[in-house]
Amino acid sequence: MRKSALVSVVLHTLLAVAALLWLLWYFIPMGNLLKVGITLLVLGWAGWIVWKNTGRHPVQANGEVADIDLPLLETQGPVVLVCGDGLDELFQQQSLRKTAQGWWIRVDNTDALGEWMRTLLEQQPRQAGQLSVMYACQPDQHQDEAVLRGAVKALRHQVFQAGKLAGFDLPVVLSCEFSGPETPWVVVRGDKPVIYPEDQTPLALDDWQQAGDNLGKLSILGQAFAFIQATLTDELVKTDRLSPAIQPFAVAFRTRAMPVTTQTLWSHWLWRRTCLRLPAGAQPAMPSRRFPDAVLPLLAPFAVSLQGGQRTRRLVLLIGLCALAALGFSANNNRGLITQVSTDLQRWYAIPMTHYEPKAQSLDALKQDVLLLERWQRQGEPMRFSLGYYPGQRLWLALQQAIDTYVPPSTPQTEAEPKIVRLDSLSLFDSGKAVLKPDSTKMLVNSLVGIKARPGWLIVVSGHTDNTGNAKQNQLLSLQRAEAVRNWMRDTGDVPESCFAVQGYGDSRPLAPNDTDAGRAQNRRVEISLVPQADACQVPGNHPPSSLDGDGTQH
Structure with missing residues (x-):
């Protein structure tokens, strides 16, 4: 195989593999492990295709491998495969003939036409579009019409097979030479x-018949053309279940001096229709006159250089199918994305806003969808969603609108723990006394800096003692000490009387056991705290109406 043919096989195979893997990895939704397995199968198939095509050789009809190494067909004109009768005389023992207008290539056996076509496609695939077939027929060499028709039928089948390999219907030219007076080529x-x-x-035929004795040759040419139509053309165009009809591209025929016998098809045909018997002749024609070169200009407009033939056609078909499949999978992938987002949105709208825990879970799902779409918006959506179907912007907008409707649960307002300031009683009072010491002012100022009067809050001052002495006296002492602290705060801070509440608990609420000096010292204390109360610490003359007063008037 030529290097160019090998490159063509490898290139076509690589492109096919690339198209299949592109579809597999970018569009088909399946697991990576399965994709790896399919990739290995595709690569194995590609290797087998290359081996199969590079290892094949055309086979002749006798079973021998044909050793064909064509020269580079650099011409842009037609390349005609010639098969049929008299090829030795036609090609003068050569395998091909080159002219300024095209090439004639010899095919010795009509049954091997398909293999010759395969060889040409492998060695020089660009010439696929320039190929055509010519069947050379010499009716003077045939005595049985059935045998001739069988040869034409075999030609028809081989041309059909060769056309399948090339990827298009090959033009077929009929070239016939009859015994008779010398005439130029007639091309119909x-x-x-x-x-x-x-x-x-x-x-034109009318002009030619007026010259010399051409008029007398016209009847022979007419019968020759009638023979072609009745025998060769009829066999090509009649209905056959094995191969389609072939309409000849052109018919070229002529008469010339040839050895004549009375037993040939042509002699019988001419005798039955005209009662003419041609004299025998043996003058050979010049080799250059044997080819109907006038057919080449007619074939030239249909001879176009192509890349490959059937191999290229299959590759184009495969790429087209992969592209269509990619469109289909892209649409399916986008439909799946829309279904996923729609499901999340339906769940979101189905959950009442007061069901806080499932609503929060649904909100997390929407936020995950938004983050995914935003990342694809920045980096570009994956190829499996591309190809013009991607609805990311519309989905993102719908998700954002849903998220904006979220109302977070209200945080229950817990009542503030009353702030308690504890003062050591012996630091403020002498033992058993309820009068503030002169040096206690500094401690009171520093300790009560956070205690401020404000509407709706009651300043509670409570006194406590240890269990030393009489319990009744202790309760009275604790109350008096609380009142002394209340009076200091009222007079020093100009706080209204309504902002205070004074309590004396004596030894009823110890903080520590009274068994030790440290415990008793801890229990001797004065506590100041803020307690919320609606009507506490109000400005005089601006009392809010009670719930029983309605508009604040008395009844």
Whole structure:
């Protein structure tokens, strides 16, 4: 195999693998482990394809491997595969013939036409679009019409197979030579016959028949064309279940001096229809006149350099299918994304706002969706969601609108613990006395800096003693000491009387056991605290109405 053909096989295979893996890894939703397994299978398949195509060799009809190494067909013109009768005389023992307008390539066996086509495609795939087939027929070499029709039928089947390999229907040219008077090539394309005299400009049939004795040759040419239509063309176009009909691209025929016998198909045909018997002739034609070169300009507009043939067609088909599958998987992936976000939103709106715990869980799900969409907005959405279907912006907006409706649960307001300031009684009073010491002012100022009168709060001053002495005397002493502290605070801070409450507990509320000096010292104390009370510490003359007064008037 040529290097160019090997490169073509490898390139086509790599592109096919790239398309399949692109679809697999970027669009198909499945686990990575399964994707790795499928990737290995694809790579194995690609290796087998390369080995299969690079290891194949065309086989001749006798089973031998054909050793074909074509020269570089640098021409842009037609490349015609020639099979049929008289190829030795036609090619003069050569395998091909090059002209300024195209190439003629010899195919010795019609049944091997498909393998020859495969060889050409492997060695020079760019010439696939320039290929065509010519069947050379010499009816003077055939005595049985069934055998000739069988050969044409085999040609029809091989052309069909070669067309499948090339990726398009190959043009088929019929070239026939009959025994008879010497005439130039007649080429019929459609319904217009044109005469191509050697080294002269082409002539219409009417113009040619008026020159010399050409009029007498016209009946022979007419019968030759009728033979082609009734035998060769009929076999190509009639219905066959194995291969489709083939309409010949052009028909080229001529008559010339050839060895003649009375047992050939052409002789029988001519005798039955015209009662003519042609004299025998043995003058060989020049090799340059044997090819209907006039057909090449007709084939030229249909000869286009392509890359590959069937291999390229399959690659294009595969890439197209992968692209369509990618569109389908992208739409499915986006539908899944929409379903996921829609489910989260439906759950959000279905949960009442007062169900705080499930509502908070639903809110977390919405925030996760928003974070994901915002990251894709910054970095670009994954390819599996691209291809024009991605609805990220609309989903993000719907999620944000839902999140904005969230009302957090109100925090219950707990009543502030009353602030308690404890003062050592012996630091303020002498033992058993209820009169403040002269030096106690500094302690009172420093200790009571946080105790301020304000509406709705009651300043509670309570006195406490240890259990030493009489309990009744202790209760009275504790009350008197509380009143002394209350009076100091009232007079010093100009606090209204209504802001205070005075209590004396004696030894009824000890903080520590009275068994030790330290415990008794801890129990001898005066406590000042703030307690919330609606009607406490109000400005005189501005009393709020009670719940029983309604508008504040008495009844």
